[in-house]
Amino acid sequence: MIALDFSLRREAFSTHIKVTLDDRVTGVFGPSGAGKTTLLGILAGLVKPDAGRLVLDGECLLDTERGINLPLHQRRIGMVFQDSRLFPHLTVSRNLEYGYHLLTREQRRFSPAQIIQLLELGDLLGQRPHQLSGGQRQRVALGRALLSSPRLLLLDEPMASLDVRLKMQILPFMQRVRDEIDIPMLYVSHAIDEVLQLTSCMLVLEHGQVIGYGNFVDVMRDTQVLALARSLGMENVMQVELLSHHPAEGYSVALLGQHRLCIPLSAGEPGERITISTAASNVALARESVVGISIQNQLPGTLGQLRQVDHRMLVDVVIDSHTLVAEVSAKSIQDLALSPGMKVHALMKTQALHVYGQGV
Amino acid sequence: MAILQLSPEEIAALWLSAKVAFFCTWLILIPGVLLGWLLARKRFFGKALLDSLVHLPLVLPPVVPGFLLLLLFGSQGVLGKWLHEVLGISIAFTWMGAVVASAIMALPLMVRSARLAVSQVDHGLELAAQSLGAHPLRVFFTITLPLALPGILTGMVLAFSRSLGEFGATITFVGNIEGETRTLPLAIYTYTQIPGGDVPALRLVVLSLLLAFAALYFSNVMEQRALRRVGSRDDSA
Numbered sequence: 001m002i003a004l005d006f007s008l009r010r011e012a013f014s015t016h017i018k019v020t021l022d023d024r025v026t027g028v029f030g031p032s033g034a035g036k037t038t039l040l041g042i043l044a045g046l047v048k049p050d051a052g053r054l055v056l057d058g059e060c061l062l063d064t065e066r067g068i069n070l071p072l073h074q075r076r077i078g079m080v081f082q083d084s085r086l087f088p089h090l091t092v093s094r095n096l097e098y099g100y101h102l103l104t105r106e107q108r109r110f111s112p113a114q115i116i117q118l119l120e121l122g123d124l125l126g127q128r129p130h131q132l133s134g135g136q137r138q139r140v141a142l143g144r145a146l147l148s149s150p151r152l153l154l155l156d157e158p159m160a161s162l163d164v165r166l167k168m169q170i171l172p173f174m175q176r177v178r179d180e181i182d183i184p185m186l187y188v189s190h191a192i193d194e195v196l197q198l199t200s201c202m203l204v205l206e207h208g209q210v211i212g213y214g215n216f217v218d219v220m221r222d223t224q225v226l227a228l229a230r231s232l233g234m235e236n237v238m239q240v241e242l243l244s245h246h247p248a249e250g251y252s253v254a255l256l257g258q259h260r261l262c263i264p265l266s267a268g269e270p271g272e273r274i275t276i277s278t279a280a281s282n283v284a285l286a287r288e289s290v291v292g293i294s295i296q297n298q299l300p301g302t303l304g305q306l307r308q309v310d311h312r313m314l315v316d317v318v319i320d321s322h323t324l325v326a327e328v329s330a331k332s333i334q335d336l337a338l339s340p341g342m343k344v345h346a347l348m349k350t351q352a353l354h355v356y357g358q359g360v
Numbered sequence: 361m362a363i364l365q366l367s368p369e370e371i372a373a374l375w376l377s378a379k380v381a382f383f384c385t386w387l388i389l390i391p392g393v394l395l396g397w398l399l400a401r402k403r404f405f406g407k408a409l410l411d412s413l414v415h416l417p418l419v420l421p422p423v424v425p426g427f428l429l430l431l432l433f434g435s436q437g438v439l440g441k442w443l444h445e446v447l448g449i450s451i452a453f454t455w456m457g458a459v460v461a462s463a464i465m466a467l468p469l470m471v472r473s474a475r476l477a478v479s480q481v482d483h484g485l486e487l488a489a490q491s492l493g494a495h496p497l498r499v500f501f502t503i504t505l506p507l508a509l510p511g512i513l514t515g516m517v518l519a520f521s522r523s524l525g526e527f528g529a530t531i532t533f534v535g536n537i538e539g540e541t542r543t544l545p546l547a548i549y550t551y552t553q554i555p556g557g558d559v560p561a562l563r564l565v566v567l568s569l570l571l572a573f574a575a576l577y578f579s580n581v582m583e584q585r586a587l588r589r590v591g592s593r594d595d596s597a
Binding site: 044046071072073074075076077078079081083085087088089098099102103144145148 | 482484485487488489490491492493494495496498499502503506507
């Protein structure tokens with residue numbers, strides 16, 4: 001459990017964060033400048049807040065009132081950085097054991113052999129960091145942090161510098177660490193789908209404040225979080241139930257309420273609940289159901305309020321208990337004579353739906 | 361071939377120069393690296409002052425530090441008197457004085473190289489090492505120092521070469537005593553002052569050129585080797 005309460009003011013930035021994290025894996029999500037890096041810095045001991053307290057599993061690491069501020073090397077908080085930070089003059093094996101050697105026998109929770117096997121590092125041990133690919137480096141960095149037996153593992157955008165292909169290669173290892181290593185983790189990212197691959201427990205930051213903490217779907221109901229999601233092009237976040245897969249045709253079917261929805265082919269068992277999202281600009285409106293069109297998803301609903309947000313016209317479409325947000329042009333409002341209460345069909349292309357929580 | 365034959369005096373000068381340069385380099389290694397590290401990594405009161413002070417010998421006429429050393433370490437100087445009374449040693453007009461004179465002159469080169477080398481070590485690596493539980497002192501010896509080593513080696517070679525070439529401060533502080541303080545440059549100067557000294561002067565000039573070139577060549581080879589060990593900087597992306 002991490003109890004955190006601090007405030008910090010710098011020239012153009014001020015932050016006050018008070019939160020108690022009790023899930024084992026928490027995703028920290030927020031746009032750049034939200035305070036994610038500051039949060040990590042304070043946890044790790046790189047940044048000293050103006051005032052605050054930090055308690056990790058009952059031990060006070062920081063208390064500005066009592067003058068406590070444990071230095072970085074005594075905190076035993078492991079870090080995996082975006083740029084791996086492997087020691088270039090040491091082999092992979094020496095890198096892995098750097099922190100391990102500094103521990104007493106009692107403090108060691110894993111053996112090098114265990115971690116090497118878990119992260120499949122056996123073939124890399126004799127190499128030097130500059131001989132490794134980006135994904136391999138991050139695996140070594142992860143192993144090195146784990147072998148220092150940290151009480152908390154901070155992952156600071158560990159996949160941000162990798163391309164999609166490499167991300168997909170390293171993700172299973174991250175999931176393996178999540179499942180097999182009993183260390184609390186904080187996974188920081190500005191990419192929400194990355195976070196969702198590892199945990200549904202999320203801490204959402206914006207402008208140096210906590211605007212949401214808890215299960216992703218619950219957090220997303222909050223208007224402030226939703227506003228943030230909208231600004232990032234994720235206005236529509238829906239929980240759907242997987243129904244069936246059609247690999248030959250390249251799509252899966254899911255249920256939104258009682259409506260069938262074609263989504264990109266995804267993994268997961270039928271019956272499983274998954275999260276999908278799409279931007280408001282991907283939702284089109286028609287007054288009647290349209291035939292002879294490639295768009296697979298046509299959901300009947302009722303128009304809610306029209307509103308203008310930063311030069312964009314957004315309209316709610318109420319589909320049973322769900323609300324979709326569609327972006328429409330002023331011209332289509334006129335042409336279709338859109339008004340609240342009207343029956344419409346919301347049209348969404350299969351490929352415009354983004355599936356989270358799946359390692360596909 | 362007799363023209364290439366070194367006289368005993370010339371051999372003595374060469375040997376003395378090598379001895380002085382060797383002790384000078386080792387004498388300033390630790391202070392030079394510490395000062396370089398301090399200037400590269402720390403912010404403290406009086407940093408600009410210290411920085412200027414260390415670099416002063418680079419821009420002063422060498423005779424000035426030589427004269428100051430003489431005032432300080434001469435038989436009537438504050439430190440000289442003390443050293444003589446307490447420890448019974450006198451360094452003015454001895455080869456040890458020549459080491460001190462060239463150390464003062466070579467220190468800025470050592471500090472500059474060490475500072476550059478340390479500042480090029482990614483601070484993020486040091487933080488990563490600390491996050492793995494390493495005390496800052498351990499981080500310095502296991503991460504910073506090995507990674508700064510090529511630059512420090514360069515500094516050592518520069519200091520060695522500077523010491524081989526030291527003239528002004530040496531002749532002012534410790535004089536030009538054959539077999540004691542007459543280093544290579546002083547011997548060349550002496551030969552140019554006597555009739556028929558051109559040939560031995562030229563021999564020593566060629567020797568100086570060879571020594572300086574060998575030192576620089578050695579430093580390049582060592583640096584390349586050290587860089588290869590950490591992987592060239594270009595492929596770090």
